[in-house]
Amino acid sequence: QVQLVESGGGLVQPGGSLRLSCASSGRPFVNYGMGWFRQAPGKEREFVAAINFSGSNTNYADFAKGRFTISRDNAKNIGYLQMNNLKPEDTAVYYCAADGTGWGMTVESVYTFWGQGTQVTVSS
Numbered sequence: 001q002v003q004l005v006e007s008g009g010g011l012v013q014p015g016g017s018l019r020l021s022c023a024s025s026g027r028p029f030v031n032y033g034m035g036w037f038r039q040a041p042g043k044e045r046e047f048v049a050a051i052n053f054s055g056s057n058t059n060y061a062d063f064a065k066g067r068f069t070i071s072r073d074n075a076k077n078i079g080y081l082q083m084n085n086l087k088p089e090d091t092a093v094y095y096c097a098a099d100g101t102g103w104g105m106t107v108e109s110v111y112t113f114w115g116q117g118t119q120v121t122v123s124s
Contacts, residue, residue, distance in 0.1 A: 002026040002098045002113040009094060009118030016086050016122070022079040022096030022115060029077040030054075033099035035111055036070060036081045038092035038120075048094070049081060050104035059106050063089075086122045093117040 008020040022034065035050035049070040050059045058070050069082040079096060097111035105111075 002029075002032065004096050004098060004113055004115035006094065006096050006115040006118040009120045011121045011123065012086055013124050014087060014122055017082070017084045018086065018120060020081040020083070020094055020096075020118060020120075022081075024077040024079070024098070029072075029079075029098075030074040031100075031102060032113075033102050033104035034070070034072055034079040035097045035099055035104060035106075036079075036094060037097060037108065037111075038090075038094045039117075040089075040092040043092075045095070045108065047106050047108065050099065050106055051079070052104040053102040057104060059104060061106075083120070086120075088122045090120060091122050092120060094120050 003025045005023045033052050036048040039045040051070045055072050067085045072079040095117045096115045098113040
């Protein structure tokens with residue numbers, strides 16, 4: 001089992017930044033790829049970004065490229081999502097998840113462990 005706890009969400013103005021954290025416990029964090037997904041009200045959950053077990057490879061949704069950066073610190077068992085130049089359409093609950101393949105896949109179905117989510121609201 002892997003337990004994931006997100007933090008760092010909140011209210012931010014358009015153009016602002018937030019850094020989300022995902023703290024992992026249980027099985028070794030280094031064994032898993034990590035992904036971030038989000039779900040806006042009335043919409044399906046969508047892929048945001050993913051990183052492989054070592055941190056050497058990343059994947060981003062088109063809307064995240066150039067604005068968001070995913071990273072991880074395996075020594076601290078923490079993953080991060082740095083979000084810059086936030087837009088109102090980025091408003092959503094953001095979830096981190098652990099990918100048992102280790103590769104940091106973009107498809108939701110490979111993610112077996114999920115956090116409870118953290119709310120991000122972008123509004124003036």
